[in-house]
Amino acid sequence: MTSGNARDTRPHVVIVGGGFGGLAAARELADEPVRVTVVDRCNHHVFQPLLYQVATAGLAPSDITVPIRWRLRDQKNTNVVLAEVTGIDPVARSIMLDGEPNTLSYDYLIVAAGARHGYFGHPEWEANAPGLKSMRDAHDIRQRFLLAFEHAEVALTASERDAALTFVVIGGGPTGVELAGAMAEIAHGRLYQEFRHSDPRKARVILLEAGPRLLSAFPEDLASKAQSALERLGVEVQLGTPVTMVEAGAVWLGEKQIRSEAVVWAAGNVASFLGAQLGAPLDRSGRVKVEKDLSVPGHPDVYVVGDLCYVEGEDGRPAPGVAPTANQTGTHAAKMILNTLRNRPHTPFKYFNKGDLATIGRSKAVAAFGKLHLSGTLTWFLWLFVHLLYLVGFRNRLSVLIQWGYAYLTYQRGVRLISNSRPPA
Amino acid sequence: MTSGNARDTRPHVVIVGGGFGGLAAARELADEPVRVTVVDRCNHHVFQPLLYQVATAGLAPSDITVPIRWRLRDQKNTNVVLAEVTGIDPVARSIMLDGEPNTLSYDYLIVAAGARHGYFGHPEWEANAPGLKSMRDAHDIRQRFLLAFEHAEVALTASERDAALTFVVIGGGPTGVELAGAMAEIAHGRLYQEFRHSDPRKARVILLEAGPRLLSAFPEDLASKAQSALERLGVEVQLGTPVTMVEAGAVWLGEKQIRSEAVVWAAGNVASFLGAQLGAPLDRSGRVKVEKDLSVPGHPDVYVVGDLCYVEGEDGRPAPGVAPTANQTGTHAAKMILNTLRNRPHTPFKYFNKGDLATIGRSKAVAAFGKLHLSGTLTWFLWLFVHLLYLVGFRNRLSVLIQWGYAYLTYQRGVRLISNSRPPA
Numbered sequence: 118m119t120s121g122n123a124r125d126t127r128p129h130v131v132i133v134g135g136g137f138g139g140l141a142a143a144r145e146l147a148d149e150p151v152r153v154t155v156v157d158r159c160n161h162h163v164f165q166p167l168l169y170q171v172a173t174a175g176l177a178p179s180d181i182t183v184p185i186r187w188r189l190r191d192q193k194n195t196n197v198v199l200a201e202v203t204g205i206d207p208v209a210r211s212i213m214l215d216g217e218p219n220t221l222s223y224d225y226l227i228v229a230a231g232a233r234h235g236y237f238g239h240p241e242w243e244a245n246a247p248g249l250k251s252m253r254d255a256h257d258i259r260q261r262f263l264l265a266f267e268h269a270e271v272a273l274t275a276s277e278r279d280a281a282l283t284f285v286v287i288g289g290g291p292t293g294v295e296l297a298g299a300m301a302e303i304a305h306g307r308l309y310q311e312f313r314h315s316d317p318r319k320a321r322v323i324l325l326e327a328g329p330r331l332l333s334a335f336p337e338d339l340a341s342k343a344q345s346a347l348e349r350l351g352v353e354v355q356l357g358t359p360v361t362m363v364e365a366g367a368v369w370l371g372e373k374q375i376r377s378e379a380v381v382w383a384a385g386n387v388a389s390f391l392g393a394q395l396g397a398p399l400d401r402s403g404r405v406k407v408e409k410d411l412s413v414p415g416h417p418d419v420y421v422v423g424d425l426c427y428v429e430g431e432d433g434r435p436a437p438g439v440a441p442t443a444n445q446t447g448t449h450a451a452k453m454i455l456n457t458l459r460n461r462p463h464t465p466f467k468y469f470n471k472g473d474l475a476t477i478g479r480s481k482a483v484a485a486f487g488k489l490h491l492s493g494t495l496t497w498f499l500w501l502f503v504h505l506l507y508l509v510g511f512r513n514r515l516s517v518l519i520q521w522g523y524a525y526l527t528y529q530r531g532v533r534l535i536s537n538s539r540p541p542a
Numbered sequence: 543m544t545s546g547n548a549r550d551t552r553p554h555v556v557i558v559g560g561g562f563g564g565l566a567a568a569r570e571l572a573d574e575p576v577r578v579t580v581v582d583r584c585n586h587h588v589f590q591p592l593l594y595q596v597a598t599a600g601l602a603p604s605d606i607t608v609p610i611r612w613r614l615r616d617q618k619n620t621n622v623v624l625a626e627v628t629g630i631d632p633v634a635r636s637i638m639l640d641g642e643p644n645t646l647s648y649d650y651l652i653v654a655a656g657a658r659h660g661y662f663g664h665p666e667w668e669a670n671a672p673g674l675k676s677m678r679d680a681h682d683i684r685q686r687f688l689l690a691f692e693h694a695e696v697a698l699t700a701s702e703r704d705a706a707l708t709f710v711v712i713g714g715g716p717t718g719v720e721l722a723g724a725m726a727e728i729a730h731g732r733l734y735q736e737f738r739h740s741d742p743r744k745a746r747v748i749l750l751e752a753g754p755r756l757l758s759a760f761p762e763d764l765a766s767k768a769q770s771a772l773e774r775l776g777v778e779v780q781l782g783t784p785v786t787m788v789e790a791g792a793v794w795l796g797e798k799q800i801r802s803e804a805v806v807w808a809a810g811n812v813a814s815f816l817g818a819q820l821g822a823p824l825d826r827s828g829r830v831k832v833e834k835d836l837s838v839p840g841h842p843d844v845y846v847v848g849d850l851c852y853v854e855g856e857d858g859r860p861a862p863g864v865a866p867t868a869n870q871t872g873t874h875a876a877k878m879i880l881n882t883l884r885n886r887p888h889t890p891f892k893y894f895n896k897g898d899l900a901t902i903g904r905s906k907a908v909a910a911f912g913k914l915h916l917s918g919t920l921t922w923f924l925w926l927f928v929h930l931l932y933l934v935g936f937r938n939r940l941s942v943l944i945q946w947g948y949a950y951l952t953y954q955r956g957v958r959l960i961s962n963s964r965p966p967a
Contacts, residue, residue, distance in 0.1 A: 160958070160960040178961075186737070199696075256961070263585065271623065311615040516945070520941070533604075
């Protein structure tokens with residue numbers, strides 16, 4: 118990139134991705150005798166657990182993002198590069214940037230490139246059923262969601278209006294549950310006061326899950342509590358219902374069609390294509406099957422962390438694709454690099470399950486901490502507290518607290534901005 | 543649009559535009575025996591006086607916007623339509639929506655379509671020198687501004703780095719002064735902590751004004767105080783300096799070239815093209831020369847308000863293109879319609895000058911209230927207070943207050959989000 122570090126003899130650690138995994142690794146390397154370069158195609162780190170609130174107009178994009186540079190500003194050994202990594206050559210020990218003949222060499226590489234939503238072999242569904250991984254996705258979903266109410270208001274026929282006011286969320290994991298809950302709460306809340314020809318309270322929010330229950334990673338009793346809470350909010354939960362096709366304006370369940378213009382995909386992930394460039398075995402969603410120390414088989418100088426890595430715990434179960442896993446794997450990989458430099462032995466990664474939390478609209482949440490299962494209003498406050506605690510940056514915490522307080526007291530959503538507003542034709 | 547009001551015999555008032563003028567008119571018609579339709583191509587009202595703070599990453603877009611529907615939700619006689627007005631037929635008494643054979647008839651029309659930035663016959667300059675009128679503009683400028691620092695960080699030559707760190711603001715009115723001050727404050731503030739290969743403190747911010755002084759609408763002593771304050775912030779103010787050409791990467795002043803990738807245009811306005819469809823005389827920037835009661839000559843059922851209208855005060859000077867003028871003209875036009883309905887005489891519009899305020903970065907502002915001229919820190923607090931007071935919505939006020947408090951105490955900017963981030967090539 119630049120010649121500034123050409124004579125720097127410290128080992129060069131390159132980190133691909135500024136999400137939870139990449140940032141945790143970079144933080145661990147602060148003040149260590151290495152130089153670090155973090156590469157991301159975005160200038161900002163996104164607090165993904167709250168992305169669904171941006172998608173449903175509860176929070177502003179800037180409430181849950183911080184510039185990666187700002188987060189790492191105090192680490193003088195760390196450099197941040199805004200670029201897209203388009204290839205990895207683990208033999209030449211370099212990565213390609215922006216598809217150009219622009220490469221960056223490394224001594225150690227940590228790949229924290231994450232996952233995108235996957236469509237089970239139907240990439241053509243994405244155009245009509247966007248997923249929720251990046252800020253751009255959240256923005257896209259927010260536009261569709263808000264425009265649907267505008268469309269219903271000017272609809273010429275009742276069936277057109279009904280289609281505009283039908284929201285479909287595909288996938289009953291935490292993201293799907295939280296999205297569907299938030300959508301129902303908004304549609305069935307005070308929005309009706311603003312419309313004259315349509316009634317947002319008549320909106321249907323349909324949550325489709327192919328498996329036998331919601332929240333498959335949670336204990337069964339909590340999943341059933343979450344389902345009841347969603348149904349009380351007016352969400353129609355349909356279990357054992359695989360989607361067979363998504364097209365413009367409709368979702369198909371076998372022979373049955375649901376007309377909807379706002380469909381969100383929360384059903385599956387595929388790992389970043391960068392995983393396949395490491396010459397290591399992949400699982401069926403494209404995650405790299407790493408060694409116990411998180412290094413790549415055959416390339417002990419390359420580590421994979423976060424949603425892109427497949428690592429089994431002592432019980433033989435893979436660590437889940439959640440923020441704590443990303444944090445823990447990122448930290449572990451950085452420690453292994455430091456162990457190598459200090460000629461210390463490597464240790465196997467151990468996933469520490471901090472518990473699972475999901476929220477279902479206003480005042481409801483479920484949580485599992487080992488055998489302890491919680492639900493109800495106090496659990497919801499716990500959810501609020503944990504999310505504020507982990508959110509990076511004091512300003513963001515304060516801002517989120519205020520948006521939440523406002524929404525709680527007034528039943529209003531603050532961020533109902535349609536960019537480049539135009540009515541759906 | 544819909545048939546819901548087909549048998550409604552109340553006069554139909556259509557308002558084009560949901561800015562200050564359109565909203566003021568709509569508010570005045572609440573609870574009156576008319577039905578009102580507000581048409582805007584955006585779903586939100588923008589508080590334009592703070593738009594420059596979005597452009598410089600100090601505030602989030604949602605902090606200074608409210609949905610137009612939300613603002614008018616309590617007026618049961620008022621309907622909001624999200625559509626672009628593409629034509630007006632004052633003879634047939636109808637407006638065209640979205641360029642389609644989609645029309646809306648009116649009994650009374652208030653045109654509050656505002657102005658865009660004008661390039662004095664050089665529309666080709668816009669691509670390289672965006673203006674600041676809409677949220678999309680602010681977003682565009684914010685991207686260019688933040689990406690410039692990224693570009694400087696990866697620049698391969700010193701001259702490339704210098705060009706990236708040169709910001710040019712064209713036009714020394716309030717918008718140009720406020721933008722240049724904010725840019726200098728950010729560049730010369732704590733941003734340098736985040737960069738390793740470039741130094742944002744070396745950034746140049748150049749404010750170009752064709753006329754002999756800044757803030758031509760303000761008294762001369764305040765203009766000169768504003769200039770000193772800008773210069774203390776490190777802004778290079780060049781007066782009597784008309785721009786002769788803008789091209790990609792450079793601004794030309796006659797033979798002299800300034801290389802810059804982030805150029806902002808704050809030098810002139812042209813009124814909306816809708817003004818020309820009313821068959822009335824226009825001034826040279828396209829504003830409609832209205833009658834004393836703000837109606838259009840020859841069309842007493844059509845009124846023009848806000849930045850699109852040209853009306854002279856008793857002193858023969860035109861009312862300035864500022865928010866108070868828009869508010870006052872919007873209210874007056876609505877009152878004239880109600881007078882017509884009640885067979886009362888029309889009254890001439892009188893502009894009440896509430897005073898002029900402009901801020902120059904942290905802790906500095908200038909204000910003129912008739913013969914009273916103020917400047918300094920107390921004036922800055924007055925500026926803060928007035929802007930918070932006029933900002934619509936409690937949530938927005940609180941959020942802006944917090945962003946400002948945070949920025950004041952920490953010298954940091956909160957909203958440094960580059961959407962769709964990619965490095966400049």
